[in-house]
Amino acid sequence: DTEVTQTPKHLVMGMTNKKSLKCEQHMGHRAMYWYKQKAKKPPELMFVYSYEKLSINESVPSRFSPECPNSSLLNLHLHALQPEDSALYLCASSLTRGETQYFGPGTRLLVL
Amino acid sequence: DAKTTQPNSMESNEEEPVHLPCNHSTISGTDYIHWYRQLPSQGPEYVIHGLTSNVNNRMASLAIAEDRKSSTLILHRATLRDAAVYYCILIRRGSGNTPLVFGKGTRLSVIA
Numbered sequence: 001d002t003e004v005t006q007t008p009k010h011l012v013m014g015m016t017n018k019k020s021l022k023c024e025q026h027m028g029h030r031a032m033y034w035y036k037q038k039a040k041k042p043p044e045l046m047f048v049y050s051y052e053k054l055s056i057n058e059s060v061p062s063r064f065s066p067e068c069p070n071s072s073l074l075n076l077h078l079h080a081l082q083p084e085d086s087a088l089y090l091c092a093s094s095l096t097r098g099e100t101q102y103f104g105p106g107t108r109l110l111v112l
Numbered sequence: 113d114a115k116t117t118q119p120n121s122m123e124s125n126e127e128e129p130v131h132l133p134c135n136h137s138t139i140s141g142t143d144y145i146h147w148y149r150q151l152p153s154q155g156p157e158y159v160i161h162g163l164t165s166n167v168n169n170r171m172a173s174l175a176i177a178e179d180r181k182s183s184t185l186i187l188h189r190a191t192l193r194d195a196a197v198y199y200c201i202l203i204r205r206g207s208g209n210t211p212l213v214f215g216k217g218t219r220l221s222v223i224a
Contacts, residue, residue, distance in 0.1 A: 004155075033211060042199065042214035043156065056211065090155050092212075098205055100146075101212060103155030 004104035006091050012110045015081060021107045023074040023091030031097045032074040034066060035090040037106070043090055049074060050097050081111045116200045121219045124190045132185040132218055134200030139180050144203050147174065147185045148212070149196040156199065156214075159185065195222045 004025045013019050023032065031050050035043035048056035049068040057066075063085075065077040074091055088108050092101040117135040124130040136145065146161040160167055160174045162183070167174040173186040187194055199217040 042197075042217060043212075045211055045213065048211050092155070097211065098203055100158045100161070101148075101156075103157065105155050 004102050006104035006107050010108045014112055018079045021076040025093040029093035029095050031094045033092040034076050037088040083111050086111045116215050118218045123221045126224050127189050130187040130190045132198050135182045137181045142204050145183050146201045146203050148199045151196045190222045192222050
């Protein structure tokens with residue numbers, strides 16, 4: 001199984017809503033990542049988890065809250081988002097940090 | 113972090129070889145050269161990587177200059193499915209290895 005799955009595929013939320021994005025992998029990878037990608041731009045790193053501990057936070061606003069409950073699962077909790085947060089949110093995993101990353105298909109988020 | 117420079121876009125005819133260049137003049141000795149691609153509406157996918165020697169796999173070949181300041185991704189016979197944005201990325205191995213930092217990439221169009 002070389003797949004990273006992300007749910008939901010699409011999400012529309014208001015600025016006062018709370019929602020969560022979910023990412024799962026069963027490859028035994030110990031590093032997991034969240035990226036944000038705006039239209040026609042490259043992905044930008046948000047967070048890195050290594051062995052279920054947050055190792056990198058790229059100065060992401062606190063309205064984005066990551067969580068890694070176990071080695072297979074990565075969540076991104078969203079609260080009080082702004083319309084400019086509308087983007088494709090990509091999850092990736094790798095055996096350890098610095099190894100080849102496997103990406104999920106992303107969650108396309110629209111904030112109204 | 114060492115930076116990479118790629119052409120914004122390239123065009124190829126179907127079933128012709130494609131050579132995608134990447135300049136990385138500030139590469140350090142422990143930087144591996146990775147290529148990822150992102151097909152429309154999908155997450156990025158790993159293509160190939162190398163350190164000093166040329167590399168081949170089922171997807172592509174990677175030719176690395178002797179001074180390592182540039183590299184070329186070679187698709188031997190482009191198909192319509194190869195139309196994507198191709199990213200050349202440097203990843204430093206070791207205890208302080210860093211995650212992927214995507215540049216702008218090269219948008220490859222394949223003409224039937």
